[in-house]
Amino acid sequence: MFRLFMGALAALTFAASSRAAIVQGQDYIMLSPPQPTEPGKKVEVIEFFAYYSPHCNVLDPGLTEWVKARGDSIGFKRVHVSANGEPMAQQRLYYALKAMGQADQYQAKIFHAMHVEHVRVNTNADAISLAVKLGFDRAKFTAFYNSFTVQTKVQRALQMMTNYQISSWPTLIVDGKYVTSPPVAAARMGSNDSEQVAIALMLKVMDELVDQQLKTRH
Numbered sequence: 001m002f003r004l005f006m007g008a009l010a011a012l013t014f015a016a017s018s019r020a021a022i023v024q025g026q027d028y029i030m031l032s033p034p035q036p037t038e039p040g041k042k043v044e045v046i047e048f049f050a051y052y053s054p055h056c057n058v059l060d061p062g063l064t065e066w067v068k069a070r071g072d073s074i075g076f077k078r079v080h081v082s083a084n085g086e087p088m089a090q091q092r093l094y095y096a097l098k099a100m101g102q103a104d105q106y107q108a109k110i111f112h113a114m115h116v117e118h119v120r121v122n123t124n125a126d127a128i129s130l131a132v133k134l135g136f137d138r139a140k141f142t143a144f145y146n147s148f149t150v151q152t153k154v155q156r157a158l159q160m161m162t163n164y165q166i167s168s169w170p171t172l173i174v175d176g177k178y179v180t181s182p183p184v185a186a187a188r189m190g191s192n193d194s195e196q197v198a199i200a201l202m203l204k205v206m207d208e209l210v211d212q213q214l215k216t217r218h
Contacts, residue, residue, distance in 0.1 A: 022204075022209070023188075026184075026188055027180065027184065027185050027187075027188070027205045028180040028184065028205055028209065029179045029180075029184070030177055030178065030179070031164065031165065031173065031176070031178070031179050034176050034177035035164060035173075035177070036176060037175055038075060040075065041214075041217050042073060042075040043074050043075070043175050043209075043210045043213045043214060043217075044075050044077070044173075044174075044175055044176060045067075045070075045074045045075070045076045045077075045172065045173070045174055045206065045210070046076075046077050046078070046079060046164075046172070046173040047063065047076070047077075047078045047170055047171075048078075048081050048164065048166045048169050048171045048172075048173070049078055049079070049080060049081065049169055049170050050082075050090065050169055051080070051090045051110055051111065051114055051121065052083070052090055052121070053169055053170065054115060055169070055170060055182070055195070056111075056169060056170045057111045057114075057115045058195050058196070058199070059170050059199055060107060060108060061108070062199050062200070062203060063170075063199075063203070064107070066203050066206070066207075070207075070210060073210060074210055078094075079157050079160050079161075080094040080095065080157055081157065081161055081166060081169050082157070082158055082161065085158065086158075087151075087155070087158070089122060089123055089124050089126060090121050090127065091154045092124070092127060092145055092150055092151075092154055093110070093127040093131065093145070095149075095150045095154055095157075096131070096141060096144040096145040096147075097131075098153065099144050099150055099153070100136075109134055110130070110134075113130060113133070119133075124145070127145065128142055128145060131145075164179075168181065169181075172202070172206060174206060174209040174210060174213065175209070175210075175213045178209045180202055180205050180206065180209070182198035182199050182201070182202045183198060184202070185198060185202035185205045186198035186201045186202070
């Protein structure tokens with residue numbers, strides 16, 4: 001198993017390092033109009049994602065490692081999208097965890113619960129039950145879940161989907177203007193690449209975009 005893993009890792013590294021320089025319109029697109037970013041020397045990176053998305057689930061481990069590696073140069077945030085443009089229980093679950101300062105710690109656990117254990121989170125009761133299963137006090141979590149802060153965050157997420165023109169996920173936005181995703185970044189490599197290769201290629205695109213933007217801050 002270890003040899004298979006190392007072989008796959010080597011293949012991903014080769015694929016990600018052997019391409020030509022990234023190209024606008026192929027590896028990424030420009031957001032028009034660009035969106036404001038928080039001031040500072042770090043480059044803002046936003047992931048639009050959903051707990052229910054199998055593609056976001058596959059991306060999460062690699063993206064988490066990338067964020068850790070780039071932590072000194074990026075300001076990273078997640079926005080949980082809606083499936084139908086209306087508030088949904090999974091969004092409230094995410095933003096309740098966010099309000100409690102626990103979203104990052106429980107990100108992988110929730111993906112595992114939903115995509116490996118096949119826990120359904122379609123209703124408010126489902127979301128609260130999952131939080132309790134993960135170890136949260138029911139009354140405390142429910143208070144956060146039903147709070148005005150969480151309701152506001154959900155509405156803000158819906159507005160951001162419109163502002164950033166989000167129609168599929170995962171989608172990554174770099175510095176409020178560069179848009180990429182695994183399918184976009186892998187398009188030049190052909191349609192037969194695995195999803196893991198597509199993710200590796202997207203992370204390379206993001207590295208180059210972040211490095212490019214860092215140069216403008218000095």
